[in-house]
Each structure stands twice: as C-alpha cells, then as structure tokens.
Amino acid sequence: xxxxxxxxxxxxxxxxxxxxxxxxxxxxxxxxKMLALEASKLGFxxxxxxxxxxxxxxxxxxxxxxxxxxxxxxxxxxxxxCQVTTYDIEHIDASEMRRLELAGHTIHPSPGILEIxxxxxHQKLVFEQAGLPVPRFARMDKxxxxxxxxxxxxxxxxxxxxxxxxxxxxxLRNAEEAKQAFAGESMLESMVEIDKELAxxxxxxxxxxxxxxxxxxxxxxxxxxxxxxLLAPARITPEQTARAQDLAVQAARAFEGLRGVFGxxxxxxxxxxxxxxxxxxRPHNSGHYTIEACVTSQYEQHLRAISGLPLGxxxxxxxxxxxxxxxxxxxxxxxxxxxxxxxxxxEGATIHIYGKxxxxxxxxMGHAVIVDQDVERALAKAEKLKAVLKIIGSEDV
Amino acid sequence: xxxxxxxxxxxxxxxxxxxxxxxxxxxxxxxxKMLALEASKLGFxxxxxxxxxxxxxxxxxxxxxxxxxxxxxxxxxxxxxCQVTTYDIEHIDASEMRRLELAGHTIHPSPGILEIxxxxxHQKLVFEQAGLPVPRFARMDKxxxxxxxxxxxxxxxxxxxxxxxxxxxxxLRNAEEAKQAFAGESMLESMVEIDKELAxxxxxxxxxxxxxxxxxxxxxxxxxxxxxxLLAPARITPEQTARAQDLAVQAARAFEGLRGVFGxxxxxxxxxxxxxxxxxxRPHNSGHYTIEACVTSQYEQHLRAISGLPLGxxxxxxxxxxxxxxxxxxxxxxxxxxxxxxxxxxEGATIHIYGKxxxxxxxxMGHAVIVDQDVERALAKAEKLKAVLKIIGSEDV
Numbered sequence: 001x002x003x004x005x006x007x008x009x010x011x012x013x014x015x016x017x018x019x020x021x022x023x024x025x026x027x028x029x030x031x032x033k034m035l036a037l038e039a040s041k042l043g044f045x046x047x048x049x050x051x052x053x054x055x056x057x058x059x060x061x062x063x064x065x066x067x068x069x070x071x072x073x074x075x076x077x078x079x080x081x082c083q084v085t086t087y088d089i090e091h092i093d094a095s096e097m098r099r100l101e102l103a104g105h106t107i108h109p110s111p112g113i114l115e116i117x118x119x120x121x122h123q124k125l126v127f128e129q130a131g132l133p134v135p136r137f138a139r140m141d142k143x144x145x146x147x148x149x150x151x152x153x154x155x156x157x158x159x160x161x162x163x164x165x166x167x168x169x170x171x172l173r174n175a176e177e178a179k180q181a182f183a184g185e186s187m188l189e190s191m192v193e194i195d196k197e198l199a200x201x202x203x204x205x206x207x208x209x210x211x212x213x214x215x216x217x218x219x220x221x222x223x224x225x226x227x228x229x230l231l232a233p234a235r236i237t238p239e240q241t242a243r244a245q246d247l248a249v250q251a252a253r254a255f256e257g258l259r260g261v262f263g264x265x266x267x268x269x270x271x272x273x274x275x276x277x278x279x280x281x282r283p284h285n286s287g288h289y290t291i292e293a294c295v296t297s298q299y300e301q302h303l304r305a306i307s308g309l310p311l312g313x314x315x316x317x318x319x320x321x322x323x324x325x326x327x328x329x330x331x332x333x334x335x336x337x338x339x340x341x342x343x344x345x346x347e348g349a350t351i352h353i354y355g356k357x358x359x360x361x362x363x364x365m366g367h368a369v370i371v372d373q374d375v376e377r378a379l380a381k382a383e384k385l386k387a388v389l390k391i392i393g394s395e396d397v
Numbered sequence: 398x399x400x401x402x403x404x405x406x407x408x409x410x411x412x413x414x415x416x417x418x419x420x421x422x423x424x425x426x427x428x429x430k431m432l433a434l435e436a437s438k439l440g441f442x443x444x445x446x447x448x449x450x451x452x453x454x455x456x457x458x459x460x461x462x463x464x465x466x467x468x469x470x471x472x473x474x475x476x477x478x479c480q481v482t483t484y485d486i487e488h489i490d491a492s493e494m495r496r497l498e499l500a501g502h503t504i505h506p507s508p509g510i511l512e513i514x515x516x517x518x519h520q521k522l523v524f525e526q527a528g529l530p531v532p533r534f535a536r537m538d539k540x541x542x543x544x545x546x547x548x549x550x551x552x553x554x555x556x557x558x559x560x561x562x563x564x565x566x567x568x569l570r571n572a573e574e575a576k577q578a579f580a581g582e583s584m585l586e587s588m589v590e591i592d593k594e595l596a597x598x599x600x601x602x603x604x605x606x607x608x609x610x611x612x613x614x615x616x617x618x619x620x621x622x623x624x625x626x627l628l629a630p631a632r633i634t635p636e637q638t639a640r641a642q643d644l645a646v647q648a649a650r651a652f653e654g655l656r657g658v659f660g661x662x663x664x665x666x667x668x669x670x671x672x673x674x675x676x677x678x679r680p681h682n683s684g685h686y687t688i689e690a691c692v693t694s695q696y697e698q699h700l701r702a703i704s705g706l707p708l709g710x711x712x713x714x715x716x717x718x719x720x721x722x723x724x725x726x727x728x729x730x731x732x733x734x735x736x737x738x739x740x741x742x743x744e745g746a747t748i749h750i751y752g753k754x755x756x757x758x759x760x761x762m763g764h765a766v767i768v769d770q771d772v773e774r775a776l777a778k779a780e781k782l783k784a785v786l787k788i789i790g791s792e793d794v
Contacts (some may be wrong), residue, residue, distance in 0.1 A: 014738035017791075018731050020750060037434050040457060043734075043750025043763065060437060060457060292692070295715075295745055295768055310742035317714045317768070318692075334415050337440075341411035345707035348692055353417060353440025366440065371692055371714070394414075 019045040021307045022062075024082035026069055028055025030354040030364065031088035031283045031299075034291070036060035038299040044307070049078040056355040057088075072096045079105040084306050086260060088282055090118055091162060108259040108306035109281040116255070117281050121160050121187045130254040132247060133275045135267070136190040143181040148172065148188065156189040157181055169225070193270040197277070198234055199286035200248035200266070203301045204258045206308040211301070213294065213314045215244045216286055218265075224362045229382060230322040231375055232289045236268065243274050251276055261302045263287060285324070285367075292350050292369045293320035319375035321382040325351075325366035325391055327359040333395030335359035339388040346381050348372050351389075359393040366391070416442040418704045419459075421479035423466055425452025427751040427761065428485035428680050428696075431688070433457035435696040441704070446475040453752045454485075469493045476502040481703050483657060485679055487515055488559060505656040505703035506678040513652070514678050518557050518584040527651040529644060530672045532664070533587040540578040545569065545585065553586040554578055566622070590667040594674075595631055596683035597645035597663070600698045601655045603705040608698070610691065610711045612641045613683055615662075621759045626779060627719040628772055629686045633665065640671050648673055658699045660684060682721070682764075689747050689766045690717035716772035718779040722748075722763035722788055724756040730792030732756040740786040743778050745769050748786075756790040763788070 021044040025032045028050030036046045036057045047063040048055065058064040063081075067074030069092035079085045084106045097111035116122045127134050138151050148155060153175070159168035159182055171191070172178045197220065201213040217234035218227055234241070248264040255262075263284030265277040287298035296304075296312030304311055327335070337353065344351060353366040368385050372378035418441040422429045425447030433443045433454045444460040445452065455461040460478075464471030466489035476482045481503045494508035513519045524531050535548050545552060550572065556565035556579055568588070569575045594617065598610040614631035615624055631638070645661040652659075660681030662674040684695035693701075693709025701708055724732070734750065741748060750763040765782050769775035 014736060016734040016737045018733060018754075019752070020734060020737065033437070037437060040430070040434060040752070041747075041749050043752050059459070062456070295689075296747070300747070304741065310738060312741070312747070313744050315745075336415060337413040337417060339411060340413045340417065341707060344701065344709070347710050348712075350438075350693070350697070350709070352438050355416070355437070355440050357415075 019043055021045075021084065021303075022047065022082045023303065023307070024049070024078045024085035025057060025088055026075070026078065026085065026092050027088035028052065028057040028061075028064065029088055030056055030352075032057035033060060033354060034288075034297075034299045035086075035088065035283065035302060038297060038303055042300070042303060044303060047078055047082055049074055054357050059355070069093060070096070076100060079107070084108060086282070086302065086306050087114075090114065090280065090282070094118060109255075109262070110257055110259070113255045113258055114281055117279060119160050120158050120163070120278060123278060124187065126254050127251060127276050130250065132250055132254065133273065135192050135275050135277070138188045140186050140188055142185075143178070143183060145175060145178055148178050148181070149175065151188045152190070153178070154191045156191055157186050158189060160185045160187055167225070192267050192275060194267050195270045195272075196234065196236065196268040198236070198244050198266040198268055198274070199230075199284070200244055200264050201284060201287040201290065201298050202248045202252040202262045202264060203298075203305050203311050203314070204252055204260060204262060205305045205311040206259070209311050210249055210252065211311045211314045212245045212249055213287065213290060213298070214316045215241045216289065218286060224326070226326065226362065226364070227285050227324055229379070230286055230289060231379060232293055232320045232322075233316060233375070235375070240268065240272075240274065244268075247274055247276060251279060260305045261287065261298050288352070288367050289320040289322040289369050290314075292371050293318050318371045318373060319378055320369050320371045321375065321378040322367055322369050323382050323386055324364055325353075325368060325389060327361050327363040327365055328390050328392045328396070329361050330396045331359040331361055331363070331391060331393040333359065333393035335365055336392050336394060338390040338392055343368065343385050343389040346370065346385050348378065348381065349385055359391055416440055418442075418481065418700075419444065419479045420700065420704070421446070421475045421482035422454060422485055423472070423475065423482065423489050424485035425449065425454040425458075425461065426485055427453055427749075429454035430457060430751060431685075431694075431696045432483075432485065432680065432699060435694060435700055439697070439700060441700060444475055444479055446471055451754050456752070466490060467493070473497060476504070481505060483679070483699065483703050484511075487511065487677065487679070491515060506652075506659070507654055507656070510652045510655055511678055514676060516557050517555050517560070517675060520675060521584065523651050524648060524673050527647060529647055529651065530670065532589050532672050532674075535585045537583050537585055539582075540575070540580060542572060542575055545575050545578070546572065548585045549587070550575070551588045553588055554583050555586060557582045557584055564622070589664050589672060591664050592667045592669075593631065593633065593665040595633070595641050595663040595665055595671070596681070597641055597661050598681060598684040598687065598695050599645050599649040599659045599661060600695075600702050600708050600711070601649055601657060601659060602702045602708040603656065606708050607646055607649065608708045608711045609642045609646055610684065610687060610695070611713045612638045613686065615683060621723070623723065623759065623761070624682050624721055626776070627683055627686060628776060629690055629717045629719070630713060630772070632772070637665065637669075637671065641665075644671055644673060648676060657702045658684065658695045685749070685764050686717040686719040686766050687711075689768050690715055715768045715770060716775055717766050717768045718772065718775040719764055719766045720779050720783055721761055722750075722765060722786060724758050724760040724762055725787050725789045725793070726758050727793045728756040728758055728760070728788060728790040730756065730790035732762055733789050733791060735787040735789055736785040740765065740782050743767065743782050745775065745778065746782055756788055
C-alpha cells in the first residue's frame with residue numbers, strides 16, 4: 001500500500017551549498033576583473049593566477065596565486081580547491097591544463113579546444129572542415145617567396161601562435177615587402193576587401209544550450225590595431241544580422257563540448273559575404289558593452305555556462321557604443337585620468353577603470369560604454385568622450 | 398604679441414590621480430557590497446567599517462576596519478585616509494561623525510542631515526516645515542492614553558529612533574491595544590488608507606545637481622513587514638508619477654547641502670493623495686532594481702554624488718520586478734540555496750547573493766531582479782522565482 005504522505009518529486013531540485021561555486025581564473029586582467037565582479041554578485045568565490053601580485057582581479061579574489069601561466073605547479077595550485085577553472089587569456093599552458101583536466105579537474109572551455117584555438121591555422125582548418133566561410137588561406141612553415149607568389153599578393157601573413165590585438169599580423173603587398181616576412185610558423189590569408197568588421201558573442205551552456213548575442217560592428221585604430229570603437233547593434237541588414245549570428249553559432253558548435261562564452265570576429269566583405277576571421281574562447285573586448293546594454297552580461301553568462309547553470313537572456317535593451325580607454329602616446333608611471341568630470345557628464349556614459357597600477361602608451365586602462373536609444377547619437381557622444389578623456393602618467397616624458 | 402602656439406583652455410580640465418577616489422563606508426552589508434562593486438568598476442578604492450570581519454563588503458575592500466558603528470576610535474580610523482566617507486546604515490554615531498566633519502573630513506550625506514533623519518519625528522517636522530504632505534502626526538514622549546485618545550484611534554505608533562524594516566512600528570486600534578504601546582520616545586501617525594506604497598530614489602550631486610529615478614511600487618509581506626516585491630515603474634497615472642517625483646525632489650531639497658542618493662517612501666492614499674512616509678539618506682532596498690533596469694545604478698550614482706562627479710542618467714531601460722531573497726522560516730547555520738537552477742532559468746532573471754556566512758529566518762540573503770518589456774509578465778515571473786528558490790541552512794531544525 002502506497003504511503004500517501006510521501007510524494008515523489010518529479011525532478012530533483014538543485015541544491016547549492018555556500019559559496020555557490022569556487023571558480024579559478026587563469027589571468028588577472030580586466031576580463032578576469034569583470035568576471036570577478038559578476039562572481040561576487042552571484043555569491044561565487046574566485047581564485048586568480050597572475051604573475052602580478054597587484055593584478056586588477058587579484059584584489060577581488062578570495063585567493064591569488066602569484067605565478068606564470070606556464071608554471072605547472074602554480075596551475076595545479078590554482079585548480080585545486082576550485083570546482084571549475086577558466087581563463088581570461090589564450091596564451092597559457094594548454095597541455096598542462098589538459099593534464100589537469102585528465103586528472104579530474106573541471107576546466108572550461110576545455111583545454112583541447114584551447115589548444116586548437118591557440119593556433120590560427122588549426123582554427124581555420126576546423127571552420128573549413130565544418131563548411132564555414134573563411135578567407136582563402138595556406139600554411140607557411142617558414143618564409144617562402146615561391147609559396148607567397150603562388151598564393152598571390154597582396155596577402156596577410158599571420159603568426160600561428162602568440163598574436164593578439166593585431167600583433168603578429170603583417171600585410172605583405174608584393175615580393176619586396178615579402179622579404180620582411182615574419183620568420184616563424186605562420187599562415188597566409190587572402191586580403192579581403194572589408195566593408196565592416198563584425199563580432200558576435202555566443203554562449204554555450206550545459207546540455208548543448210546555446211545563446212547568441214547581438215551582432216556588433218568594430219572600428220579599429222589604424223595605428224595601434226586595437227579596437228577603437230564598437231557599435232551594438234551593427235548597422236547592417238536584418239539578413240546580414242541573421243547570417244552573422246548563424247555563422248557564429250555554427251563556429252561555436254564546430255568545437256564539440258565547448259562551454260563558456262565564445263567571441264567570433266567576422267568580416268563583412270564589400271561583395272556582401274560574411275567570413276569568419278578568428279575566435280576567442282572567453283569573454284571578449286567586443287562583449288564589454290553587454291554589461292550596460294544586455295540583460296545578461298557576457299561575464300555573468302560565462303560564469304553560468306562554465307558552472308552548469310542555465311544561460312541568461314542575451315536581449316539588447318538599448319543601443320550602445322564602446323570605446324577602449326588607452327594610455328596616452330607618451331604615458332608612463334602611475335596613471336592619472338584627465339577629463340573624468342567632462343566624460344562622466346556625457347548622458348548615458350559609464351566609465352570602467354581597470355585599476356592597473358602602471359600606464360604605458362596604448363595600454364588598455366579602461367573602457368567606456370555610452371547607451372542611447374539612437375546608435376548614431378551614441379556614436380557622437382563616444383567621439384566626444386574620446387576627445388575629453390585622457391589617461392596620462394606620473395612620469396610622462 | 399600673442400603666442401599663437403599657446404591656447405588658453407576656457408575651463409580647467411579635471412585631473413584625477415590614481416586610484417580615482419578613496420571612499421570609506423560605515424557598514425559592510427549588502428548595500429556597501431553593491432557600492433564596493435561599482436567602486437571597483439570606477440577604479441575607486443574602498444575602506445569598510447563593520448563589526449563582522451567577514452562582512453559582505455569587507456572582502457571587496459582594500460581595507461576593513463573591524464569595529465562598531467559607535468566606536469569613536471574606529472570611526473576616526475576609517476575616515477582617515479579616505480577622501481570621502483559615507484554609510485550604508487543610519488544607526489551610527491552621528492554626533493561623532495559631525496565632530497569628524499568639523500575636523501575637516503568629508504562625509505556625505507552630512508552628519509547633520511543624518512541626525513535629523515535618525516529621528517522619525519524630526520524628519521516629519523522638516524517636511525511639514527517645507528510644506529510637504531505627510532500623514533497627521535504628534536509627538537509622544539512616553540505612553541499617554543489621553544494623548545492617544547485625543548489624536549484618535551486607530552493610529553500608528555512609531556519609535557522615533559532605531560526602527561528599520563517595520564521594526565519599531567505598532568498599529569494601535571483602540572484604548573485596549575494602547576496599553577501595549579511602545580514605552581520609549583515615539584510619535585503617533587494617523588492610519589492612512591493606503592492604495593499603494595511608492596518609493597522614489599533621488600540623487601543630489603555637487604553644485605545642486607538633482608536627478609530623480611522612476612517611481613516604484615512596493616508590496617510588503619504582512620508577516621515580516623519586509624519589502625516583498627517591487628515593481629518599476631509603479632502602476633499609477635502619469636499625473637501621480639509626476640506628483641510623486643516632484644515630492645521626492647522637494648523632500649531631498651528640504652535638506653540643505655544633501656549629497657548622495659536619497660530614498661523617499663510615500664503613500665498613495667485611497668483618496669488619491671500622495672503623502673511622504675519616511676526617507677533614507679543612502680542607497681535603498683527599493684533602488685536595487687536600478688542595477689539591471691536603469692542606465693546608472695543607485696550605487697554608481699551615490700559614488701558620483703558623494704565624490705563630486707556629475708550625476709548619471711536615471712532613465713529606466715526596461716520594466717523590472719525585484720524580490721528580496723530571505724532566509725527560510727526555520728533557516729539556521731551556513732546558507733544553502735535550493736532551486737537556483739530553476740530560478741536562473743527564468744528569462745530575464747538576475748540573482749544577487751550577498752555572501753552572508755550565516756542564514757537566519759527572514760534574514761535578507763540576496764535579491765532577484767526580473768526585467769521584462771511587460772511589467773505584469775515580470776511580476777508573474779517573480780512569483781514563480783519566489784516559489785522555486787529557497788535559502789535554507791546547514792543546521793535547520
């Protein structure tokens with residue numbers, strides 16, 4: 001006879017003891033800092049590995065391990081005591097991370113995926129294999145003029161490993177310039193006639209859940225190759241938006257088992273094609289705007305994704321423009337912010353200052369997001385903000 | 398002859414050395430924690446005074462002073478080294494704070510204003526003097542049946558000092574109940590026939606700048622007297638909205654020299670009048686929703702206001718409902734969150750867990766905000782979230 005006082009729950013209700021999650025982050029820069037702020041909101045505790053004892057995220061962490069990203073003992077020290085470990089940079093010891101994963105530690109995105117993404121050629125091969133559109137490319141193990149001539153000038157040479165923010169990318173217009181080619185392992189890419197550079201953040205959660213953020217438009221500084229200005233949403237057609245989001249989701253799905261947020265940079269060519277440029281397996285500079293403009297920021301989303309919680313809404317609540325706040329051309333020493341009052345008086349502006357102790361020319365010291373119901377007006381305000389706010393140093397020359 | 402290479406700036410440009418501001422906070426609870434998170438975003442550094450060494454805000458602070466809010470030496474230790482000091486609770490030593498202010502320390506809101514607000518009778522006298530509508534009231538130094546009978550039953554007796562979250566508020570319906578009146582210094586208020594309870598956050602910056610947030614509607618739990626559910630915007634007419642915002646700004650302006658955000662609670666009576674109930678000189682539970690739903694959160698706004706920066710936009714980007722996450726009726730020991738997955742799966746929900754180490758029945762352990770383009774749908778989602786998420790303890794009886 002059934003005991004009617006007992007009910008069998010139709011499903012198990014989640015129970016999270018406290019703190020809800022202990023998350024390790026390799027890298028303690030601005031991305032880790034913004035992850036740490038969202039982690040604190042959620043009642044998660046954070047441990048950080050960074051070579052700098054005063055890293056921006058370190059101050060918010062319950063525990064900082066001071067050490068290098070290729071120091072096996074320090075990596076092990078970090079992951080022990082964390083329920084899940086993630087990273088805010090790609091240039092870390094992926095094979096050691098893979099060993100730690102095999103030893104039973106949870107690491108997201110998986111080190112196996114990181115290893116592929118660390119190599120720009122391998123990234124491209126994955127996308128090619130998945131049938132996704134990429135610029136025409138070729139492998140070049142060492143400078144080879146014949147190979148380059150066959151590939152066709154002008155071309156873009158990219159170092160396979162270690163590049164970021166435009167570093168390790170070289171435009172070679174002819175055989176003469178090719179003499180200056182980068183000497184290491186590289187890949188060649190055809191020069192694409194770019195109409196716009198686009199980016200999409202995709203979030204991959206537990207059980208195959210995928211959520212896609214809006215398509216954004218990126219404008220780069222020609223001199224520094226750094227992201228100069230970002231508009232959300234991109235000023236493209238609804239069909240182009242749908243296509244870019246579809247490609248971004250397919251790009252993320254090309255990496256089986258991926259968990260976390262995933263940044264996909266794309267080219268919209270002058271002929272109207274969308275090609276995948278490269279991807280980042282982590283929160284991304286092109287997703288900063290989600291803090292102010294979307295229901296769930298990329299940082300909270302990353303924490304949800306890697307800890308197995310349901311993903312949050314990626315809805316854009318308001319158009320936004322983001323600019324990086326870089327160290328002034330001669331900046332050196334302790335940072336000093338000039339024009340902060342004027343910048344903060346701009347309606348809809350939010351300023352983020354990362355807390356880096358030293359400023360250097362073009363170093364990313366912070367960013368600003370301007371929200372406005374009209375994206376063109378947001379753009380004008382961002383240009384104004386860029387003109388009034390400068391980050392100089394105490395020892396400028 | 399003029400040197401044409403030199404331009405005379407038409408105004409002085411602000412220069413902020415680094416960190417941009419050192420802010421002291423008396424109290425290290427959830428309001429201080431959310432201030433600290435915004436401070437970190439802005440590159441401000443925080444020092445906290447709290448009796449608990451593991452206070453939620455303490456972990457985010459550069460420096461925590463562990464001590465009581467009436468400990469003169471500890472208050473002095475906090476304010477020294479801070480460019481501006483503020484507080485997340487009213488029940489602190491205002492006369493000591495006034496002494497520190499006279500000694501040259503910057504404290505916002507000013508301790509003189511805090512002293513008035515600490516006394517509910519004095520608050521009301523300020524509003525009465527400013528010609529602002531308040532419920533009829535009278536002073537009662539000790540229980541006095543004749544005074545109460547003259548005032549008229551039913552009435553509300555309020556302890557003049559030390560009450561919060563409905564504590565220190567007593568409804569006395571008749572002479573019989575009046576025998577149980579609170580014995581200390583109190584005030585009497587007429588029972589208002591309440592249609593809705595409203596609240597408005599007002600921000601007062603440097604140079605008389607004032608910004609007003611949307612009007613919100615508060616629903617209270619009858620049992621605990623705690624804020625149970627908050628809707629932004631309030632479901633009232635545009636005329637009522639304008640009236641409530643106007644009163645809130647006037648209430649803030651009734652305190653000369655006020656700097657910081659200022660919470661104004663109001664009654665919308667059944668006859669359509671709006672009366673000021675009481676005020677809080679700090680970020681307020683009724684303003685939590687601003688983090689997700691407004692361009693500038695009340696926390697960033699408070700930091701802008703007290704540090705002399707321009708105020709930010711108070712625009713509501715999306716309707717929102719906020720609920721407090723309270724310890725379950727039998728909760729005791731270390732907290733454990735039940736139903737977190739189900740809660741976070743609700744579209745538009747953001748969960749804040751404060752990080753308090755111990756749970757107690759009805760203790761504020763966190764809050765949730767649900768944003769939705771439709772406020773009624775947000776309300777339904779909030780009810781669902783309340784039903785699925787429970788905070789229990791490791792030693793529950």
